[in-house]
Amino acid sequence: MGVPMSVEGEFPPSGQAPRRHLWPIPPEGGYTVEDLYRLPDLPAHTELIDGSLVFMSPQSxxxxxxxxxxxxxxxxxxxxxxxxxxxxxxxxxxxxxxxxxxxxxxxxxxxxxxxxxxxxxxxxxxxxxxxxxxxxxxxxxxxxxxxxxxxxxxxxxxxxxxxxxxxxxxxxxxxxxxxxxxxxxxxxxxxxxxxxxxxxxxxxxxxxxx
Structure with a gap:
């Protein structure tokens, strides 16, 4: 499965102006292990659960x-x-x-x-x-x-x-x-x-x- 296209969105840090970020669009049927290894710039320690990407929160x-x-x-x-x-x-x-x-x-x-x-x-x-x-x-x-x-x-x-x-x-x-x-x-x-x-x-x- 190829790398999905992305959609542009905004998520402003508290008290700051919005900044641009490219969110990947999930493919039909969800992501696969192949996508997990091919998608560029995923955050460290991203997990794949039921076809969804799960990003890790900062640890305590x-x-x-x-x-x-x-x-x-x-x-x-x-x-x-x-x-x-x-x-x-x-x-x-x-x-x-x-x-x-x-x-x-x-x-x-x-x-x-x-x-x-x-x-x-x-x-x-x-x-x-x-x-x-x-x-x-x-x-x-x-x-x-x-x-x-x-x-x-x-x-x-x-x-x-x-x-x-x-x-x-x-x-x-x-x-x-x-x-x-x-x-x-x-x-x-x-x-x-x-x-x-x-x-x-x-x-x-x-x-x-x-």
Whole structure:
């Protein structure tokens, strides 16, 4: 499918004169993964959900610190047969290519530094840290699609009293749906997809000002 034409529009920043921007016109039937990789000048970390382009809002400090901390800890704990990555496009089907905040993939699926995507069969665990703008996608849309694609494990991280709370889900093969296996507030401690122990009380704590 070719790159769609664009339509000119205006969106003025607060207190400033309008400036011109070219918005792409969605093709009939919605965008595809091919469009996601061919459309010029898309914002960083654009996702494709049900044929629609989803642009990421600016992330909060809580989101950044939580992703960073979990990324470091999972990399420390992951066995050699797994690879931990953050914010990589995962192509579920022709019209769905989300970008989980964190992924654990089979190490042999990592093909090189120019790689830009993973397939569902590559992914062992997908992790989403919930933001206000992504709440419905992270709670409803994405886990449904990850489960249908056969990704065995899903973690959803919520902010509760300024601390991360991790909701852990595992794929039930007979139903093809996720089942909740635990909610962790003080310490995240699981045995699958590999043994993990993370002190959650020490995450997302900004440095104290003196």
């Amino acid at each position: 400090l809580f989101h950044a610190m939580t992703v960073d901390a979990l990324n470091i800890r999972l990399r420390e704990l992951a066995p050699a047969e797994y690879w931990v990555s953050r914010e990589m496009t995962t192509v579920l089907d022709e019209q769905n290519a989300p970008e989980p905040d964190l992924l654990v993939v089979h190490a042999d699926s990592v093909q090189g530094l120019d790689q830009t995507r993973f397939e569902p069969s590559d992914v062992v665990l997908a992790v989403e840290v919930v933001s206000p703008s992504s709440r419905s996608r992270d709670r409803d849309t994405k886990p449904l699609k990850y489960a249908r694609a056969g990704i065995p494990h899903y973690w959803r991280v919520e902010k509760e009293n300024d601390r991360p709370v991790v909701h852990v889900f595992e794929l039930e093969p007979s139903t093809g749906a996720y089942v909740a296996t635990g909610i962790f507030r003080e310490e995240l401690k699981v045995s699958v997809p590999f043994p993990v122990a993370v002190d959650l009380t020490d995450i997302a704590t900004p440095p104290r000002r003196t």
